[in-house]
Amino acid sequence: MKEQDILLPALERLTEIAGVTAKILSYPSGRGRNSDAIIELTKGQQTSILEADVKTEVRTATLDNIISRQQQTDGKRILITKYIPSPMKGELRKQNICYIETSGNCYIETRSMFVLISDQKSTQPKHNEDTKLWAPAGLKFLFAVLQEPDILNTSYRNMAYASSVALGNVGNFISEMKRDGYIIMGTRLEQPILLLDNKTALIDKWADMYRTVLRPKQLVGKFRFAKKEDRANWHEYTAQSGDIRWGGETAGAILTGHLVPEVYTIYSNSDRFELMRRLRLVPSATGDVEILRPFWNEDTAEPGDGTVPPMLAYAELISSLDSRNREIALRIKEKYVG
Structure with a gap:
């Protein structure tokens, strides 16, 4: 059983490094099954029973399904897999979805138990030698x-x-x-x-892979606005700075007029210190401003409203687990992407 090849090593590793005793209670079967396994986790005197979704890889659609099932049932769900990209781990924690990697990294939060491990080395699965398309x-x-x-x-x-x-x-x-x-x-x-x-399927797979494979390589750093008024007036920098392209939620706000950004995404090839000076940014590991380097050929990009190409804005928003971002993504797709 393929699920066991992931489930058993993950639970054994969890016991080894976290002292959590894991027991598989059952493997649901049949067309109406709602999970791959029912597991019991015990730490000290505390015990939790969870419905486990065991996956070989994680995509946005996978997380959507898990979130939807958790909302529809009383049972607490847990995702068990070989590897979860860091951005997805953050989104899972926001949605209060527990997870375990086979490396032992985990987030388990129930009424009676809390375990968070993030210091175990976790390696993203390598592309096959004959597969370069998703690198x-x-x-x-x-x-x-x-x-x-x-x-x-x-x-x-x-x-x-x-x-x-x-x-x-x-x-x-x-x-x-x-x-x-x-x-x-x-x-x-x-x-x-x-x-x-198969353009639609290709775009959606590209969005998932961009978020986990290419986007982290383009990230320069995270920052925050020095003053509240700078955050409130972020859009003014579009007119002032031709070397800045707004992405993510900020692109969604510009392209649709129906989104108030919580994260301000800037794509620019300009020197980071010059951008910090001009936009009055302060480095911050938890800041709500992120600067990335463009990866596309800007000589061939059509001029827009100071945003990244709409397909990139769509990809960044649709691969988010935030329902409001995904709604805006669909508006952008209908109007600009096709």
Whole structure:
């Protein structure tokens, strides 16, 4: 049973490093099953029974389903998996969803028990040797293709330039897209051409992978506004600073007018200290301002309202577990992404 290959090592590791005794009470079966296992956790005199969702990998859709089931049932749920990206761990804790990694990192909060471990080394699963498409360079290439599918019918050199990736990678990326059903052959004016297929599924997978694979590499740091009035007037910096692109919730606010940001996301290639001086920012590990480096070729990006390309704004918002962000993401998709 595949679930046991993850569940048993995770529970054994939890017992080893946290002193929590774990017992598997049952494996629900049948079409109506609501979990992969029912487990009992005991620490000292305290015992909790939880419904376990055992997953080989974690996607936003996975977390949506877990949250939905927890809201519909009285039972406390726990996610057990090999690896959870750090951003998703934070969102799980916000939603009060317990989790255990096979490394032993965990968050368990019930009426009778609290355990939080985050110092165990946890390694993200490596991409297969024949799979480069979901590594950082592949995500850059996919972003360019999703922005302008017709570049698939231009030269490899042009595709490399448009996506800011090495020329030698382009052929491999296209081969993988064909293999995975994202590119099909078509005709235009009786000439064979490459067509993008399954675009919606590709965008949603790209959004998940961007958040966990590429976005952390682009992060410069976290900050806070020095004064409350600077936060209140954040949008004024769009007009003043052509080298700033707003992303995430701030892009959602600009593109729809229906969101008040709680996190202020800035994409810029400018020197961080210059940005700090100009926007009056102060470094803060828990700050609500984040600065990231753009990864796309800005020479090929269409000018907008001071925001990142709408597909990136959609991706950042739809891969969030915040329901209000996801609602705004769908508005952006309908109006700008298609």
